[in-house]
Amino acid sequence: MANEAVQAVVTGAGGRRLADGEWGLTVADVGGWPLDVGVRLRRGVLRAQAFVAPAGxxxxxxxxxxxxxxxxxxxAHTGSGDxxxxxxxxxxxxxxxxxxRLLGVLVQAAADVRTLIAQEAARS
Structure with missing residues (x-):
């Protein structure tokens, strides 16, 4: 049932199935550039993640x-700061x-931070 729910939402938003229990979705303009979201259902947890901005x-x-x-x-950030x-x-x-809801909150949070970055860059 969880697989079917994820499949329906991700493909309904223009995403694609990448492998068993894995999907990808690109949102065209989130704060000025595309947001690539990875979604994975494994070991009883649905996880969504997306790169937001480079280090610094x-x-x-x-x-x-x-x-x-x-x-x-x-x-979160990687060891290199991304x-x-x-x-x-x-x-x-x-x-x-x-x-x-998970994907919506993720996209909105990314948009908020990317917009902040753009505003700070415009002031510089």
């Missing part, structure tokens, strides 16, 4: 403050509505 583009403390106000998703968004839902809670 946004202050890490800003991301910590934003994490406090987010539901379902959180900002900024990602990651969200998870337990598979027993996966439905078309929960997948749509």
């Amino acid at each position: 583009a946004v202050d890490e403390h800003e991301l910590l403050v934003r994490n406090r106000g987010l539901l379902l998703v959180r900002f 900024v990602w968004l990651v969200g998870e839902v337990l598979s027993e809670h996966v439905s078309a509505e929960s997948v749509d």
